[in-house]
Amino acid sequence: MDASFDFSDDVVLVTGASGALGSAVCAAFDDAGATVCATDVVEPNDEDARLDGERVDFYRADFTDESEVESVVSEVVSDHGGIDALANIAGTWKGGSHIEGTDVGTFDLLFDVNxxxxxxxxxxxxxxxxxxxxxxxxxxxxxxxEGGEGDGPYRASKAGVRLLTETIAEENTGVVRANAVMPSVIDTPANREMMPDSDHDKWVNPADIADVMCFLCSDAADATSGAAVPVYGEA
Structure with missing residues (x-):
């Protein structure tokens, strides 16, 4: 079943907008009529049409720096009058070592970015x-x-996202809804390069994740808050 969403007159702030998932989320909200305020520490690729929509504005910022976050949020509100939805996409993966072999810099990076x-x-x-x-x-x-071998800090940082989501939902019951999505392996060029021998057909497409995120920000999900929604594709 196809679903369509109408975010006309809504302002949506999207972090991590220059990545494969972030740009797909920007495109989905733009297609649904939202004013999209895209932000990332990396400038978008000029060839990426998903960040070149009619209602997409880009704000460069490092969202691990509170002063830059505060500045961008204030600028978005000044430019567009407010914020109706926030899509937290910024994230990264790094692993390969057991805990005793993991550098503290890797731990800090994952918890900072994710x-x-x-x-x-x-x-x-x-x-x-x-x-x-x-x-x-x-x-x-x-x-x-669950725990796993070789990427413990990544898993822990993403578990933290779920717990903070539940906390925000509890603290804002009836006012602001907060939900999370839980992808399996996302079908991106970077993941295909890292795992060339995997069955890519079982990975989840960024556009499909973006559709679920649009749903969770829409009126259709008014009764849903504090959820962690699986988006596993065929994995």
């Missing part, structure tokens, strides 16, 4: 989302549900 960005974006967007009874949707991971 969890701290989600915390800071939510912290500074919440007052504006509360004014409009808006929504937050963040990216956790299927692997956050």
């Amino acid at each position: 969890l701290k960005t989600m915390f800071l974006a939510s912290k500074h967007a919440l007052p504006h989302l509360q004014e409009r009874e808006g929504a937050i949707v963040s990216v956790s991971a299927r692997s956050s549900l």
